[in-house]
Amino acid sequence: MADNAGGSNGKRPAGGKALRAAGGVINASTDFEQTEYHADLPAERFEEGWRALVSLVTETAFQEEDVARERGVVMQEVAMGKTDPLAITAYSVLRSVFPGDPIGQPVIGFRRTLSRIARTEARAYYDRFYVPANMYA
Numbered sequence: 623m624a625d626n627a628g629g630s631n632g633k634r635p636a637g638g639k640a641l642r643a644a645g646g647v648i649n650a651s652t653d654f655e656q657t658e659y660h661a662d663l664p665a666e667r668f669e670e671g672w673r674a675l676v677s678l679v680t681e682t683a684f685q686e687e688d689v690a691r692e693r694g695v696v697m698q699e700v701a702m703g704k705t706d707p708l709a710i711t712a713y714s715v716l717r718s719v720f721p722g723d724p725i726g727q728p729v730i731g732f733r734r735t736l737s738r739i740a741r742t743e744a745r746a747y748y749d750r751f752y753v754p755a756n757m758y759a
Contacts, residue, residue, distance in 0.1 A: 637676075637679070641661055641663065644664075644670045645663050647661070684745045693737070693739075703728060713726060713728060
């Protein structure tokens with residue numbers, strides 16, 4: 623939800639649009655233990671870009687239409703993973719080495735679960751784990 627930052631009033635955005643306005647390109651990724659936000663922008667716009675990135679990460683609004691749109695993006699990524707030989711092999715090995723352990727499950731999740739997650743559940747997860755004590759730069 624890289625464009626879905628907003629203040630406590632839930633208005634959108636500051637982060638994603640502000641980063642692009644500063645000449646930046648943004649992206650994010652998730653692996654087993656972390657979510658990373660990436661921003662490439664001109665050095666002379668670093669401070670402005672940093673404030674925008676912080677806003678992006680700490681002030682996500684979780685509007686219903688944003689969650690629905692992002693769910694569609696994630697579902698496409700799940701489908702791509704089903705045909706990715708590296709992902710198929712990696713998870714096969716992990717399931718064999720760590721039977722019954724969550725590390726053998728796809729980081730992105732499963733279609734059946736992703737299709738049922740409500741906005742309130744996504745917000746509760748975000749509020750629990752996306753806190754300053756869990757962040758580093």
